Amino acid sequence: MAEKLSGSPELPRRLAELVGESQVVTAPEELLSYTYDGSGRQGLPTAVVFPLSSAQIAAVLRLAVQTRTPVIPRGAGTGMCGGSLAVRGGIILALSRLNRIKSIDQANQLAVVQPGVITAQLQARVAECGLYYPPDPTSRAFCTIGGNVACGAGGPAAVKYGVTRDYVLGLKAVLAGGAIVRTGVKTAKGVVGYDLTRLLVGSEGTLAVISEITLRLIPLPAGKATFLLLCRDLQQATALVGVILAGLTPCALEYLDHTALQLVKDRLPPDLPIQADSALLLLEFDGDAQSLRAQSRRLTELVATTATWPHLRAATNKAEAASFWAARKGLSPAAFNLRPHKISEDVVVPRNRIPALVAGVAELAATSGLPIFTFGHAGDGNIHVNIMLNRDDPAEVRRSEAARTALYRRVLELGGTLSGEHGVGISKAEAIVAELGRDNLELMRQIKLVFDPTGILNPGKIFADPPPGAVAVAGTDRAGGRASA
Secondary structure: OOOOOOOOOHHHHHHHHHHOHHHEEOOHHHHHHHOEOOOOOEOOOOEEEOOOOHHHHHHHHHHHHHHOOOEEEEOOOOOOOOOOOOEOEOEEEEOOOOOOEEEEEOOOOEEEEOOOOEHHHHHHHHHOOOEEOOOOOOOOOOOEHHHHHHHOOOOOOHHHHOOHHHHEEEEEEEOOOOOEEEEEOOOOOOOOOOOHHHHHOOOOOOOOEEEEEEEEOEEOOOEEEEEEEEEOOHHHHHHHHHHHHHHOOOOEEEEEOHHHHHHHHHHOOOOOOOOOOOEEEEEEEEEOHHHHHHHHHHHHHHHHOOOOOOEEEEOOOHHHHHHHHHHHHOHHHHHHHOOOEEEEEEEEOOHHHHHHHHHHHHHHHHHHOOOEEEEEEHHHOEEEEEEEEOOOOHHHHHHHHHHHHHHHHHHHHOOOEOOOOOOOOOOOOOOOHHHHOHHHHHHHHHHHHHHOOOOOEOOOOOOOOOOOOOOOOOOOOOOOOOOOO
């Protein structure tokens, strides 16, 4: 019979016996730092544990199964969907101290890292070896590789290089019962058995706890060329995306609608002729000097065929290029100048349906009476839709939820998907059946049961309800805001 320890003083003592007192946090003021993530929601854990090895993770998971205590793996807490929140109490398994880059194999272009490694730090280290790890979430200066793998993160470079899953060759992972397994390969090819690596990438900590990652690297591009392309309006900007990709291969192709552009225009060159309806494309090419010259020349020729508009501005040095990107990355905090709260969606549509999506979003803004704007990775159709609201105003909350539901419906009508890189977490858990269908969702529930029969691993995430047959975990639902779990 399972012990009932979640929320009990006995649980911290047992955890300390397993990993050491210095690796367990239970004081309310210390737990506070682990109650929230980038979603703006909250969930209070019973304890936070900082494991230092796969063996310690396994010991914690065995205790959790024995006591039916939820376990929530956590990286840096930058996720936008509540995936690292303790919505049913339990143990936060903070992987930040597993932060070693264990090896960089230059000959085979591989890196083996622990999940707590900061993404930008890995990129800097492999660059010293002439290598490149392309996935570049906007939060790469502080998000972790483990979190990127768990959520299937992307970033601007995805238009040319793909997303996190395209660089994960193998994993070490700890299963709910405490077994430590290795998946995948360290070779360029490998098709023996089921692809468990791909199954775990993007599983948001619901199937296993990842404790080591083998990553594919590529040669570091010699240089970059960065451009701003100021467009007359939304229609011209979104139409140009297909034109550009038909003849060029940018390593980034970002888009800002007129509202987004107005939010950050003070960070852009002051002589850029921004007008009320203007929209912006931010492009970047990489390669050797000859390739950069050829691509820059082709872009200039392409723009010249569109009459007096759009306006093309090339960065003249690295500092100016960095300032262009600073404006793009400053959008999320600048959004709170419109309203104190935000619903951030990362939908994806086929590239040729981007104009229809942004037109639909404009209609939603008009009918809801709320500020709603778009920006994001236009090169791969991954558009961030931001619904701004005041959660203290019940009418705005109702209108924002209606707008969100209408957005999801429109995305699916256009042949898109509800998330390109943020994941499901709790914020999309109730909506995914519309995309996946009940048969697919039930198949996923059965896979969850095989990996986690007692349902302790990150309960309430991806699935709005516990899988049928799972043993109910101890603890209560403590999610703040609009909990879906």
